Amino acid sequence: MRTVTITDVAEKAGVSKSTVSQYMNQRYEYMGEKTKERIAEAIDELGYQPNIVARSLKQKTSTTIGVIVANIAHEFSTQIVRSIEEYCNASNYHIIVCNAEDNPEKEKKYIDMLRAKQVDGIIAFPTSMNVDLYRELTLENYPMIFIDRHVPEVEVGSIMLDNKKAAQLAVDEFIEHGYSRTGILTTSIQNHVTPRIERIEGFIETLHDRDLPVNEQFIRGVEVDQIPKELGKMMEQPEPPEAILAGNDLSLIAILKYVKENNLTIPEDLALIGIDDVPFASVYYPELTTISQPTTDMGRRAAELLINRIKGEKQSEQARYSFEPTLIRRASC
Amino acid sequence: MRTVTITDVAEKAGVSKSTVSQYMNQRYEYMGEKTKERIAEAIDELGYQPNIVARSLKQKTSTTIGVIVANIAHEFSTQIVRSIEEYCNASNYHIIVCNAEDNPEKEKKYIDMLRAKQVDGIIAFPTSMNVDLYRELTLENYPMIFIDRHVPEVEVGSIMLDNKKAAQLAVDEFIEHGYSRTGILTTSIQNHVTPRIERIEGFIETLHDRDLPVNEQFIRGVEVDQIPKELGKMMEQPEPPEAILAGNDLSLIAILKYVKENNLTIPEDLALIGIDDVPFASVYYPELTTISQPTTDMGRRAAELLINRIKGEKQSEQARYSFEPTLIRRASC
DNA sequence: TTGTAGGCGTTATCAG
């Protein structure tokens, strides 16, 4: 049973707890050489490891941050978490990962729990349903960063993809290939999720800017499992879409499912661009043109901002950090 | 600034700290109705949340478990983590996720850190390099569960896929389709990772059992980026393999890359089965035959075992919990 | 039924 405390070390080394504590915290400025050695020896023999919980209690800091993911089913989310973890590891922070499943109640429960555990800050993919809670936290000046989604009512730094740009990239690519009947299909927009909405807006705006017609029937945000059906409806029109933008990875797969079931040929029967660079994009037939998000940068930046903030750095409120999507031109469009 | 403690609540309610503590822990057996009410009110007005860190210090338990993932780049790992998180959430545990990147030093650092943070137990995808450390932990009777990989020297419950069975399933499927020149290609086996080795063993054994020839040249475990090259070597043989088993998701994509670059047709030029049911399997051309692991069950079981163990349940040492793979027959074989 | 006192393992303050 490991229960060797600082007191044991102190006794064994014949010094006081305080001295050991000093030693542990690298404050050896005025410490005698032999004292150091004795302590080091004692620590070694006893296999002493400081109890971080006790330290946290005293210092009111846990070197742990909470990450609340909206929905871990998206490849995008896991990539972000990966990247956050990487940065945190380098900074000696730990992350507690929570999956809110787009459920505001779960989200709230997690936030409360995380705070009770005294995590030093939170990175969240926020649902728009806990505005009050978030606002409360920011008022308390609690370190927090939003990622992927933006909550206008709350003054918090947000790491965002330039979603309109992403849509624009796609539309322009469609135009370049001469498609004029285009659409966008994404997962449900019921819960006002920023990226989905912005992508749709960007899509429409770009079409307007380019003086192209917007067909409302080709613009849909529905549950994943409804996507094939929804696409079916579009394709049955007398003038079906020639090109579709998939709003995210899950939508893309759902669309491909429809394509396969109906023996369509890409891009002849339907051109396709997906937002999120899925791992199989380059091995698919045909290779899939995608718009990729700099997930690594985004995650790293989120962690970096949060940790700097925790360490006391001021930061401009309400900042929105925008990240550029990039078009990866392959063969599906 | 949230710094409302149990003392504040006690004062406000006009009772003592202990009474509030009782209340918080549902021990209201002998508590006066009005006392309860007053406390509830005070808690509410003050927005009191107990400090879990302080509680942990006292109770020596943190309702948090550590999850050390060997390499989060595998879809398999993230699925497992997801499932563990889900079970833990239901049991009111939190998970701290650590990515060891198949690096024993990182793994060791994480284990130390997790213990210092007093996590109640650990679920690990172990590297085989920290045997001593793991053994130490089990000797201390520290709650721990291994997943995906097995370390024979350490007596710890392990959640494993029946890897030999997985290979067998594939070989038999190959046989059924009349392929006799078959091979297996997986990511590096340098570091003695159980599943990869067992899959290869299972592959060879099944071939033997079925009285089929084993061509050593068609059996390889190399770094992912070497896989296309390695496959190339096989295909250049006078009698190249007719069917290949991909050891995991990353290998599968690497193989598909080769296939695409060389304009091979699946399954005519090369039949393919992949272990791990990747999300695009059913939309690929042709649809990919895969062998899927019950990741959800495996993750849940790991969490369940660990938490039961933490809560004091005895469990048979050295148990190996085996999970059955299933063949999902599609069109690539 | 409720209150008092002491301790969990660290760190911070301030003497010595």
Next chain:
DNA sequence: CTGATAACGCCTACAA
């Protein structure tokens, strides 16, 4: 240079 001593916020006997 080192050591008492008092917190940190909570829980748990034991007392009242």
